[in-house]
């Protein structure tokens with residue numbers, strides 16, 4: 001039996017080994033193995049069990065000599081020992097004996113100068129389909145000479161024993177940067193696999209002068225690229241799927257000297273409350289070849305009920321980027337002309353859109369203010385305001401200053417306009433920003449229309465707020481106007497948030513004074 005070098009990983013005696021099966025074959029395998037069902041539109045639908053979102057508390061990095069001084073150890077990058085990693089590794093490969101193994105040999109990084117080869121070893125055919133669609137797919141020719149740079153072993157059926165395995169729960173995500181190995185045990189949420197690739201790229205790319213970013217990216221008709229930074233649920237995927245622009249990618253990109261490029265070859269969209277009317281491109285991407293997680297499907301008709309969040313609010317679909325009409329293949333564009341920071345403000349006081357100067361751009365990037373939205377991380381059930389540096393703290397192994405300095409340099413070199421867009425709450429209606437208005441504001445920022453508006457300075461955050469925007473009622477533009485009679489409530493919340501910004505920024509002790517001064521003032 002051809003085993004494609006699995007022995008070198010210590011994986012012996014598999015019952016079968018499949019490498020880079022086509023999506024059609026993977027769907028067949030998954031159905032035969034009882035991993036899921038087909039939806040009425042042909043998507044493979046699975047439920048992922050206990051873990052339906054990322055599990056930050058279960059993530060560890062091996063504290064080995066070679067990386068000890070590189071990693072920004074702390075609450076996000078939690079150290080574990082080589083012994084703990086090696087012991088778990090041995091148990092996982094033993095667990096994989098006598099099983100069918102699915103290998104996907106693929107790539108991350110669409111710009112050939114920076115491509116890295118990722119071998120993914122899956123216990124499940126459905127997860128192999130997911131990562132096949134999410135990463136860059138190799139050609140037959142590339143497969144012949146394929147040598148992985150990094151290997152990820154994903155065995156959701158292997159449950160850790162915390163006392164024995166020195167883990168936090170039955171799930172564990174352990175990265176060993178020196179051995180170039182990632183272990184994912186106990187969790188079937190496929191987001192763990194793609195975000196592990198991202199974490200590794202965030203470690204490797206700065207060494208090659210590339211700024212790795214938790215952002216989506218697309219290209220306008222004039223060839224102008226735009227990027228949208230944002231923590232989970234803030235709208236990267238939704239807002240980058242724009243019929244008038246070519247999609248580069250929805251989540252993970254690199255900014256090199258002369259390009260912005262996708263790390264991936266697919267997208268991972270939220271399905272909760274999805275409608276064809278509001279998000280037609282994503283809705284129509286849910287078809288044969290897509291992998292759907294935790295959406296409730298009718299037993300008879302196999303129709304998906306996107307409104308049903310009974311398993312989780314974080315229902316998901318993974319599909320190749322070319323399922324979105326007009327995708328840029330390969331996923332490469334010129335350096336960005338527009339940079340957008342997406343934030344979901346649960347205080348309801350940040351302007352729906354505002355323009356930032358260079359120092360404010362640095363300040364707001366390092367702060368990474370947003371809300372964690374329900375479901376994406378374990379234990380989050382309602383919006384929780386958070387400061388997630390670089391809009392992606394969970395995925396950044398290096399010190400934030402590494403990424404922040406790259407942002408500063410890249411924005412300065414490109415002369416890009418930087419906007420802050422609040423896709424969360426503005427005012428006291430309790431309702432999230434209307435997607436139609438957010439889209440109109442983003443469009444106006446991208447096509448230059450917004451620059452024609454009059455701007456006023458926000459009284460609390462100091463950012464420049466346009467007072468009008470095509471397609472949006474004027475009163476929607478100004479936070480105070482969204483609070484009606486309750487101006488005292490607005491002031492209280494705005495002051496509270498401004499104060500949180502100042503408190504949060506105190507931990508950045510090496511920031512230049514002019515960047516600190518660019519933030520809100522605590523009164």
Ligand SMILES: Nc1ncnc2c1ncn2[C@@H]1O[C@H](COP(=O)(O)OP(=O)(O)O)[C@@H](O)[C@H]1O
Pocket residue numbers: 230231232233234235236237238239250268269270271272279423424432433434435436438
């Ligand atoms: N004003 C808005 N802007 C963007 N997304 C919104 C807005 N209002 C509601 N949403 C919903 O919020 C979610 C945004 O999620 P997504 O685009 O997947 O975020 P990300 O890719 O950053 O994790 C989608 O389900 C979208 O329908």
Ligand SMILES: C=C(OP(=O)(O)O)C(=O)O
Pocket residue numbers: 053054191192195230231232233236237251268376
């Ligand atoms: C998949 C994820 O990313 P995002 O919500 O940014 O798409 C995640 O955070 O688990």
Ligand SMILES: [Mn+2]
Pocket residue numbers: 233236237250251268269270
């Ligand atoms: Mn997304």
